C-alpha cells in the first residue's frame with residue numbers, strides 16, 4: 001500500500017500587503033498529498049504562491065493556519081524527515097569544489113562523514129557528472145551547475161525532493177535533456193518529488209499527479225492523474241492531448257477568477 005510522504009491540510013498563508021497595514025491571503029485552504037515514490041506537480045501562474053508553498057513545506061516560511069507533515073521514510077531511524085530542495089537557480093557556493101558543495105549539504109543534515117565519499121560518487125555518477133568532483137561551479141555550464149544542485153539534493157537521500165521551476169532558467173534544448181534525464185535518475189533513485197512549475201507541458205510530461213492552482217488567493221481547483229506509462233516520450237500524442245485539455249481548463253478557471 002502506498003504511504004503518504006507529504007500531507008498538507010487546509011493550509012492558509014497571508015503576507016503584509018505592500019504600502020498598507022493590511023494583509024492579503026496568498027494561499028487559501030491548500031490541501032494536497034504526495035505518495036511515496038510519486039512525482040507530484042503544482043502548476044499555477046507566476047506570482048500565485050508556488051514558491052511560498054514549497055518554502056512552507058521546507059520549514060523556511062511560516063503559515064497562519066492549517067497543518068502539514070513530512071514523514072520520514074519507513075525503516076529509517078530518522079525522527080525528522082530529510083527534505084531536498086532544488087531552486088530555480090543552482091545556488092552553489094562558487095568558492096567550493098563540486099564535491100565540497102555536496103558535502104556541505106551532507107554535513108548540514110548530520111550524515112555520517114564515513115558515508116560522504118560513497119554518496120558524492122554515487123549521485124554525481126547518476127546525474128552524469130562523474131569525474132567533476134574537483135571542478136568549481138563557475139567552470140561549469142548553467143545546465144551542469146543545476147545538475148550539481150540536483151546531486152546535492154539527492155545525496156542526502158531525501159524523504160521528499162522539492163523542485164521549484166528548476167529548468168526555467170535553462171535554454172529549451174538543455175531543459176528538455178534535463179527533463180528526460182531527471183525521469184531516469186528518479187526511477188533509479190526512487191525519490192518522491194514535489195515539483196513546481198508554471199509550464200503545463202513540463203508538468204504533464206513529468207508527473208503522476210498534477211495539482212492545478214489558481215491565484216489571488218491561490219486554491220487548488222483541480223487534481224489530475226497522468227496515467228501515461230513510463231518511460232514517456234515528450235512527443236507522445238497522449239501527453240499533447242492532455243496538455244491541450246488542461247490549458248483550456250486553466251484559461252476558463254482563470255477567466256472565471258477575473259485574472260488579467
Ligand SMILES: Nc1ncnc2c1ncn2[C@@H]1O[C@H](COP(=O)(O)OP(=O)(O)O)[C@@H](O)[C@H]1O
Nearest residue numbers: 015016026044045046047048049050051052053
Ligand atoms: N516575503 C514576502 N513578503 C511579502 N509578500 C511576499 C513575500 N514572498 C512572496 N510574496 C508575495 O506572495 C505572492 C506569491 O509569491 P511566490 O510564492 O513567489 O509566487 P510564485 O512562486 O507562484 O511565482 C506574490 O504576490 C509575492 O509578491
Ligand SMILES: [Mg+2]
Nearest residue numbers: 050051052164
Ligand atoms: Mg516561484
